[in-house]
Amino acid sequence: MNMKIAFVGKGGSGKTTLSSLFIRHLAASRVPVIAVDADINQHLGAALGLDEAEAAALPAMGAQLPLIKDYLRGSNPRIPSAESMIKTTPPGEGSRLLRVGEDNPVYDACVRPVELDGAAVRLMATGPFTESDLGVACYHSKVGAVELCLNHLVDGREEYVVVDMTAGSDSFASGMFTRFDMTFLVAEPTRKGIAVYRQYKEYARDFGVPLKVVGNKVQGPEDLAFLREETGDDLLVTVGHSDWVRAMEKGRPARFDQLEEANRHALETLHHTADAAYGRRDWERYTRQMVHFHLKNAESWGNAKTGVDLAAQVDPAFVLSEGAATPQPA
Numbered sequence: 001m002n003m004k005i006a007f008v009g010k011g012g013s014g015k016t017t018l019s020s021l022f023i024r025h026l027a028a029s030r031v032p033v034i035a036v037d038a039d040i041n042q043h044l045g046a047a048l049g050l051d052e053a054e055a056a057a058l059p060a061m062g063a064q065l066p067l068i069k070d071y072l073r074g075s076n077p078r079i080p081s082a083e084s085m086i087k088t089t090p091p092g093e094g095s096r097l098l099r100v101g102e103d104n105p106v107y108d109a110c111v112r113p114v115e116l117d118g119a120a121v122r123l124m125a126t127g128p129f130t131e132s133d134l135g136v137a138c139y140h141s142k143v144g145a146v147e148l149c150l151n152h153l154v155d156g157r158e159e160y161v162v163v164d165m166t167a168g169s170d171s172f173a174s175g176m177f178t179r180f181d182m183t184f185l186v187a188e189p190t191r192k193g194i195a196v197y198r199q200y201k202e203y204a205r206d207f208g209v210p211l212k213v214v215g216n217k218v219q220g221p222e223d224l225a226f227l228r229e230e231t232g233d234d235l236l237v238t239v240g241h242s243d244w245v246r247a248m249e250k251g252r253p254a255r256f257d258q259l260e261e262a263n264r265h266a267l268e269t270l271h272h273t274a275d276a277a278y279g280r281r282d283w284e285r286y287t288r289q290m291v292h293f294h295l296k297n298a299e300s301w302g303n304a305k306t307g308v309d310l311a312a313q314v315d316p317a318f319v320l321s322e323g324a325a326t327p328q329p330a
Contacts, residue, residue, distance in 0.1 A: 020047035060127020087144030092315025175293025
């Protein structure tokens with residue numbers, strides 16, 4: 001199925017590790033995948049097996065924002081210039097849309113292939129928060145490139161986009177958390193882990209965002225009982241200690257088909273749960289929420305920053321969908 005999946009959770013919960021395992025599982029299932037590292041710590045590349053130099057060489061999406069805006073704007077008459085676009089600008093008639101399996105200038109600039117046991121995934125990264133950003137930049141401006149791409153992304157059947165999100169409640173600093181068909185919250189059996197879960201649950205409920213809990217670092221019946229008591233039916237699966245993961249974290253992973261059986265089953269459950277969410281996909285609500293956050297951002301800071309009325313960028317007749325047309329590049 002075609003799905004946008006987010007992995008969220010507090011820092012240190014194992015969010016990046018779980019998202020990398022899920023990406024490996026999808027690749028092993030020969031499902032086309034775009035993996036996106038939207039976390040400030042930028043560890044997804046390493047979790048997918050890149051060495052330090054390869055991970056550092058990944059192009060930063062934030063640095064390609066002018067190119068991304070110019071390409072996505074296309075011939076949309078409501079957007080007079082790429083400079084007037086902000087991270088929440090929605091597509092409309094004439095906008096260029098992104099599709100998972102295609103080649104385009106955005107992917108040329110931002111995507112790098114990662115080989116995983118004979119299969120390949122496409123990896124994109126926001127880029128790290130650098131020393132030059134300290135005191136002058138907000139990390140949310142960096143993930144703006146991801147949000148803009150997700151706003152214009154139409155994933156086709158049997159395709160996945162998996163995003164490793166910023167840790168903690170920072171994921172809700174923009175409307176990006178509504179861009180997903182399924183959100184997997186990685187929670188440890190601790191009070192802090194549950195506190196983050198409750199915060200996410202509240203936000204997710206307000207916007208109809210599907211949320212399931214993946215219990216991580218579960219060491220016995222007491223841990224499991226604690227998570228069940230605190231998260232109820234939201235608890236989907238639990239993951240315990242993994243020798244395979246320990247080897248991977250040392251840079252010496254075995255072949256993925258040697259992952260422990262219990263953990264393979266957990267990943268299959270995530271896959272089935274994500275697939276089942278496909279039938280509940282509502283493109284009209286998706287587009288409506290996109291517009292809601294755009295108007296909110298326009299009023300709070302966007303209009304002042306760009307000097308134009310960003311509400312005029314909204315095309316009231318446009319609904320993003322799998323059948324939406326996109327103009328061909330000249």
